[in-house]
Amino acid sequence: MLAHGPRPPCDPGHTRRVSRYDRTVPSPSVEAFLASLKRCLAAPGFLEAFYARFMASSEEVREKFRGTDMKRQARVLEDSLYVVANAVQGEEGSLARGALPALAARHGRQGLDIRPGLYDLWIDCIVETARAHDPQFDPAIERAWRETLVFGADYMRQRY
Secondary structure, three states, rough: EEOOOOOOOOOOOEOOOOOOOOOOOOOHHHHHHHHHHHHHHHHOOHHHHHHHHHHHHHHHHHHOOOOOOHHHHHHHHHHHHHHHHHHOOOOOOOOOOOHHHHHHHHHHOOOOOOOHHHHHHHHHHHHHHHHHOOOOHHHHHHHHHHHHHHHHHHHHHHHO
């Protein structure tokens, strides 16, 4: 799924999108994602570094966050990452996926109007930030992050 060789941070061109929202992500991947997320959140400045990287990646992204309380936004992101990790383990219509429709509506055309193409950039930026903050980050952990986040991103994209 990933290209070989060096890649610039937040380069959405190095991944292929594979729709995953309609199926669950294997438990070991979710467990690896959650363990890595826990290490990242314990590392000073993880969420702030992500937002710095993400906003530096695109003028469009910077515009979307203009006037945003970034301390509050960091807490919202942390909660959202756990929502997605929970949702990937449930079936369509399950309680585990219960928070996804509201999250998708908030980010859709009638809400924040986050166009589908920005999700690949978001995933690349957060994975690169995790790589920098998780001392145990390796290719398997990267796959776990991508599998988990692609699930959530595909859900959002398909409801845009």
